[in-house]
Structures are given as C-alpha cells and as structure tokens.
Amino acid sequence: MPAEETTAAIVLRARDYSESDRIVTLLTREFGKLSGIAKGAKASRRRFERKLEPFSHVNLFFRRRPQGQLVFITRAEAGEAMPRLEDDLAKIALGSYMLELADALTSEEAEAADAYEVLARALGTLGGGAVTLAMRQSFELNLLRAAGFGLEFAHCRICGLGEAAGGAVYFVVARGGIVCARCRPQAPEGAVRLAAINAAALAALAAAPIEDAAILTQAGSDGALAIARFLASILDRKLRSVEFLDSLF
Numbered sequence: 001m002p003a004e005e006t007t008a009a010i011v012l013r014a015r016d017y018s019e020s021d022r023i024v025t026l027l028t029r030e031f032g033k034l035s036g037i038a039k040g041a042k043a044s045r046r047r048f049e050r051k052l053e054p055f056s057h058v059n060l061f062f063r064r065r066p067q068g069q070l071v072f073i074t075r076a077e078a079g080e081a082m083p084r085l086e087d088d089l090a091k092i093a094l095g096s097y098m099l100e101l102a103d104a105l106t107s108e109e110a111e112a113a114d115a116y117e118v119l120a121r122a123l124g125t126l127g128g129g130a131v132t133l134a135m136r137q138s139f140e141l142n143l144l145r146a147a148g149f150g151l152e153f154a155h156c157r158i159c160g161l162g163e164a165a166g167g168a169v170y171f172v173v174a175r176g177g178i179v180c181a182r183c184r185p186q187a188p189e190g191a192v193r194l195a196a197i198n199a200a201a202l203a204a205l206a207a208a209p210i211e212d213a214a215i216l217t218q219a220g221s222d223g224a225l226a227i228a229r230f231l232a233s234i235l236d237r238k239l240r241s242v243e244f245l246d247s248l249f
Helices: 089-104 113-128 133-146 196-207 210-215 220-234 240-248
Strands: 005-017 021-028 032-038 057-063 071-078 168-172 177-180 192-195
Touching: 005 032, 005 089, 005 113, 021 057, 021 089, 021 113, 032 057, 089 113, 089 133, 089 240, 113 133, 113 210, 133 196, 133 210, 133 220, 168 196, 168 220, 192 196, 192 220, 196 220
Parallel strands: 032 071
Antiparallel strands: 005 021, 005 057, 021 032, 057 071, 168 177, 168 192
C-alpha cells in the first residue's frame, strides 16, 4: 500500500460522488494541485465533517493510487481558520473568483507553492477586510506572477524607460507589459490605452503583497481591462465567477 502523505491545502472545489463520497480539488503547498476522492465523506463526522468545502484550509492526508489521477483522501484536519465570508455577498463573490482563478492558473501536481501562498494570504486578507477593486487587482497580479506571468507596468517593454507623469502608455497583451507613446509605432499589436496614473497603480499593486492592497490605489477601469485582456489570452475557458463579480464593481 502506498505511504500516506500530508500537506497543507486549500479546497478549491468539491462535488458529491455516489451516495456517500466526494471528489475534491485542492491547491496544496507541497504537491501543487491535487484532485482526490474522499470515501464516505458525507457520512464520516470524525474524518471529514465540514473540512472539504470550498475555502477550507486543511491539513490533508492522502494515499496515491497505482493508476489514475485521483488520490485517496484518507482524512482532513482543520488548518488555518476559514475566512468569514457568510452573509457578505461581495466577499463570497471575490473569494469564489480567487478560488476559480487559482484553479485555472495551476496544473495537476505541478509545483505551485507560490500560488498556494498567494491564495492563502488573499483569502486571509479578504476575510478580515473590506472588498475593494484594489484587492482584486492585487490578487490577480500576484497570482499571475506566481504562475510565471510577471506583467510589466513600470517600464516600456521596448525602450525600458518609464513614462512621464500625465502621459499615456499602452498595454500590449502579446508583450506582457506596456509600451510608451514614443515606442507605440514599433508595437502594432492591439493594445489597451492606460492613463499613466493607472499604469503606476498597477505597478505598485504588482510589487506589493496583497495585505497592502487596502492602502493602495486601484487602477481604474482601464487597468481592469488590461488585466482582463491578458487573462483571456492565457485561460482556456471563461471563468463562471467573473460576470457576477464584475456586476459588483
């Protein structure tokens, strides 16, 4: 029998399977994203009660199967406290988006320790503070960096220079960053025009930990559009949580 392994994990999604089992997808600190089956999860109070629901932080215990991607989840113990999202529609909406985006930007069993840390800190911050556009943008930029997509908003991707205050820059999705007005003719690709102040806000949000989002300035509708265009270019599906979240901001 394979040895039992353990890791800190956050439940991304879960669904019932058969009469008593659950299939759960988690983002783990040590093993990246894992999907597993929890036999008897709907009946076992001692091993699983309310610990395999989305947003849960758990210490996961599992065994690998000789074949197949699903691991056998043997038990789950309470880890860090769950964020308090109940009765707060905005927190539920942003939290659900955080889980879904983390799911979309990670792969089964690929290294994702940085993404795990970003998600854990984001949910903790969300649980203890107000929902803002700056928090959403900070999470998106931090998670993108953890996933290997470090977007550049402070310096032109062509000449490397910053843009003077009061000017405009252009976010070019294919280049993963901005080009200045001087270099725009050298970048014929479609672009999102950003006010310099909003490009600077995105640069600050990308550089700061998500815990600082509450004291940082949000990047406005053009900044939100730049991030959305980039995410659409790398994701293979439209996230179900986006439409509802967008209706609240």
